[in-house]
Amino acid sequence: MDARLSVVVLCLAVLVSASTAGAAGQATDDGTAEADIEVRYVVDRLPERTGVVEVTAVVDVPEQVTDLSVRLPNNASVQDADGFRPTEPRWQWDSETEGETAELTYVVPVGLRTAYGQRTADTDEWSLLARREVALHARWRWQRGTDPKWTERMVVAPGQSGVAGSTAAYLGPYDSFSRETRDGTVRVVVPEAASLRANRTRILDTVASAQRASRLGPDDDRVTIFAAPNSLAPGGYTPANGEPVVMVNAGEPVATPTNVWVHEYYHTRQTYRTTAEMRWLDEGSADYYAARWTLQQGYIDTGQYRNRVTTDRYENVDLTRPERWPSPDVQYDKGTRVVAAIDARLWQVTDGNATFVDVLARLERADEPVTLDTFADAVSAVAGEDVDAFVRAAVTGPAPPVPTDTAYVASLDAGGHDRQRNATTGGAADPVSGLPDFSGLPVESERVGGAAAMLTLAGLWACLLGVWVRLGRVLWRTGARATPRPRRPR
Incomplete structure (x- = not known):
């Protein structure tokens, strides 16, 4: 093929790929197209009004949808509507715009609080917000095919500097640094108002190593970490488990058994669902792997690891009764110890051939939310013997001891214990041998002066x-x- 023609073909392929990215849908039996209800939350700052942001929800309604109504977030006030009409307490989609885009613009307060303090804010200079603060609540009917999904993402308004992920967004001046690894991309967004405590390379090292060690959740792993300004609550926050977007306070260190950078990253790999009685599993397993992977990376020693996983804090609390917990720390402290004890038990009864990750892999493949019964059954299946009584007693009664013998802990420190299976493919065990060598991988940095969308366009033309x-x-x-x-x- 002529060289110039080759270039034309290649360029057209790139442009077509860029223009069709994100298109959803499949053909039905009668040849018509099925598609999801796609929602883009375009977020804009209101410098004259601190504490709120303006959101334009752009809703693409597919042809098979016959009825759609939405409810606004709490304390939101509508500024404009196109294709929606008010029907208190909801907004009704105008069916005459079938197959077209409908929009709803509203102002909504920002300032999400959890048990550990304020996680998001809108200030004079910047905004950090979670999708749940601005998201619509919808219900719909459709006339054929399968139930369309309600898919959401956040977008930075044109003319704004910022970064938007699927479940969170930052608006304002910032720096970012990233690294491409064989397992995906790690990107850290640092607002101008945030001051990192840990070294940038160390942050990328610890997250990239955890990325390599994990074999749960999505295969295409492109994680965005917002380094929250130091004025917000310490620790971290993941708006939605299984989504590749997290927030970590910029003041968090790496060399600690409660490594928040790794803890929050681990949440991006959790795609199983739990009932209320097993909600502790999310935090207990995340804290356990934060300690274990940080040990394997060489940032803490075995003594620090032992102290974390053998803690006696809240050791007698029933994990299945969160309404009776004396503190939200129960799931982190006793939860971590229970996961560590079960992991050690599996190591013992299988001669090191199975780990707690094999349990989580079974739970991820299940169709139903995790209950104590299904959890105990999964542990027994991985162990190859009945350990139901052990698991139930560990979760609801006194926490069992965690072995600290030399052989077991040495196996963790060396990485030989970390034999993890791919939850989606059932692939062979993948031993992890300590901290990977990232010395040849660059840290890519950028200083942003425009909207994220312009960066994408510039990259295409480059x-x-x-x-x-x-x-x-x-x-x-x-x-x-x-x-x-x-x-x-x-």
């Missing part, structure tokens, strides 16, 4: 320019006299 440069070199070497005409961005 790709096209690179193709033309390579073509010029080829033609020069072959003696061809051809000078490609420069292209201007549209």
Whole structure:
């Protein structure tokens, strides 16, 4: 094929790929297309009004949907509507706009609080918010095919500097740094108002190593970490488990058994669902692997690891009764110890051939939310013997001891114990041998002066320019006299 024609084909392929990214839908029996209800929350700052942001919810309604209504977030006030009409207490989609886009613009307060303090805020200079603060609550009917999904993502308004992920967004001046690894991308967004305590390279090292060690959850792992300004609550927050977006207070260290950078990353790999009696499993397993992976990375020693997983705090509390917990710390402290004890038990009864990750993999493949019964059954199945009584007693009664013998802890420190299976493919065990060598991987940094969408467009044109440069070199070497005409961005 002629070299110039090759370039044209390649460029067209890139442009078509970019323009069709994110398109959803499949054909039905009658040849019509099925699609999801796609919602984009375009977020904009209101500098004259601190504490609130403006959101335009852009809703693409597929043809099979016949009825749709939405409820606004708490304390939101509508500024404009196109394709929606008020029907208190909801807003009704105008069916005459079938197959088209409907929009609802509203102002909503920002300032999410958890048991540990305020996680999001809107200030004079910046905004950090979670999708749950601005999201619509919808219900709909459809006339054929399968139930369309309600898919949501956040978008930074044109003209704003910021970064938007699927479940959170930051608006304001920022730096970011990232690393491409064999397992995906790790990107850390640092607002101008945030001061990192840990070294940038160390943050990327610890998260990338955890990324490599984990074999649960989504295969395509592109995680965004918002380093929350230090004025917000310490620790971290994950808006939705299984989604690749987390928040970690910029003041959090790495070299600690409660490594929050790893803890929150681990939540991005949790795709199983739990009932109220097993909600502790989310935090207990995240804290356990934060301690274990940080040990394997060499940032803490075995003594620090032992102290964390053998803690006697809340050791007699029933994990299945959160309404009776004396503190939300129960799930972190006793939960961590219970996971560590079960993991050690599995190591003992299987001669090191099975771990707690095999239990989580079974739970992820299940169709129903995790109960104490299904949890105990999964542990027994992995163990190859009945350990039902042990598991139930550990969860609801006094926490069992965690072995601290030399062989077991040494196996953790060396990484040989961390044999994890791919939850989606059932692949062979993948031993992890301590901290990976990231010395040859660069830390990519950027200082942002425009909206994230403009960065994507600039990257596309840079790709096209690179193709033309390579073509010029080829033609020069072959003696061809051809000078490609420069292209201007549209």
